[in-house]
Amino acid sequence: MTPVHFSFSSAFILGLMGLTFHRTHLLSALLCLEGMMLSLFIALALWTLQFEMTGFSAAPMLLLAFSACEASAGLALLVATARTHGTDRLQNLNLLQC
Amino acid sequence: MTYLVSLLLIALIVGLVAVASNPAPYFAALGLVVAAGVGCGVLISHGGSFLSLVLFLIYLGGMLVVFAYSAALAAEPFPESWGDRSVLGYVVIYFVGVGLMMKFFCGGWYEGSWMIIDTFKEFSMLRGDISGVAMMYSLGGSMLVICAWVLLLTLFVVLELTRGLSRGSLRAV
Numbered sequence: 001m002t003p004v005h006f007s008f009s010s011a012f013i014l015g016l017m018g019l020t021f022h023r024t025h026l027l028s029a030l031l032c033l034e035g036m037m038l039s040l041f042i043a044l045a046l047w048t049l050q051f052e053m054t055g056f057s058a059a060p061m062l063l064l065a066f067s068a069c070e071a072s073a074g075l076a077l078l079v080a081t082a083r084t085h086g087t088d089r090l091q092n093l094n095l096l097q098c
Numbered sequence: 099m100t101y102l103v104s105l106l107l108i109a110l111i112v113g114l115v116a117v118a119s120n121p122a123p124y125f126a127a128l129g130l131v132v133a134a135g136v137g138c139g140v141l142i143s144h145g146g147s148f149l150s151l152v153l154f155l156i157y158l159g160g161m162l163v164v165f166a167y168s169a170a171l172a173a174e175p176f177p178e179s180w181g182d183r184s185v186l187g188y189v190v191i192y193f194v195g196v197g198l199m200m201k202f203f204c205g206g207w208y209e210g211s212w213m214i215i216d217t218f219k220e221f222s223m224l225r226g227d228i229s230g231v232a233m234m235y236s237l238g239g240s241m242l243v244i245c246a247w248v249l250l251l252t253l254f255v256v257l258e259l260t261r262g263l264s265r266g267s268l269r270a271v
Contacts (some may be wrong), residue, residue, distance in 0.1 A: 018118025
């Protein structure tokens with residue numbers, strides 16, 4: 001595996017592990033999701049540049065647009081959580097806990 | 099030049115380890131800023147100057163600024179930085195994990211993978227990536243319209259999610 005390929009793959013996996021494992025804040029999970037989107041943007045853009053497929057360079061732009069939508073939806077849910085529970089700590093989201 | 103690209107790739111991994119190791123969200127946003135900056139450097143060194151500019155403007159200047167403002171919702175009296183015990187444990191685990199994966203996937207490490215997209219191919223004045231993005235306005239016009247529609251829809255989604263006093267989509271808010 002070449003260094004460039006390895007670095008954005010491991011960046012994606014690091015973001016995924018950061019999203020999966022024990023968090024304190026909901027905002028940390030959203031930032032890990034943004035890290036994953038960053039690694040995907042870099043991956044698609046490097047695919048375009050290394051294979052010289054210039055028509056594919058619209059794909060990272062569209063990915064960025066959809067990732068902006070997803071980030072704004074996540075932040076709206078964060079604001080809603082902060083309004084109802086007072087904070088965004090994940091320990092407080094325990095109404096359904098048995 | 100190869101050393102510069104290697105330094106940028108290492109800084110990308112270090113930045114994402116800084117995000118994934120669960121510090122306070124202020125520091126995680128800082129790690130993401132560093133990672134996006136060096137990601138732009140990696141794209142520039144492969145010749146994608148327009149995509150790097152888009153990443154800087156839209157991602158760093160748009161989305162991460164909004165995340166930095168939202169970090170005020172996650173305010174703590176004693177924010178955990180990367181020197182604190184629990185965060186440092188995660189940092190060490192993630193670096194060891196990346197090192198192990200590097201040992202595992204080191205086949206073909208030194209093969210030629212660094213190509214710069216050429217300005218002078220086909221006698222064009224523009225680089226490849228910006229002329230490719232210009233295709234989004236001509237042949238990919240339908241995808242552009244769909245993207246704009248989805249962004250407008252997201253605006254209304256956010257409005258309905260945060261409309262308070264049970265008038266929106268969430269009864270509790």
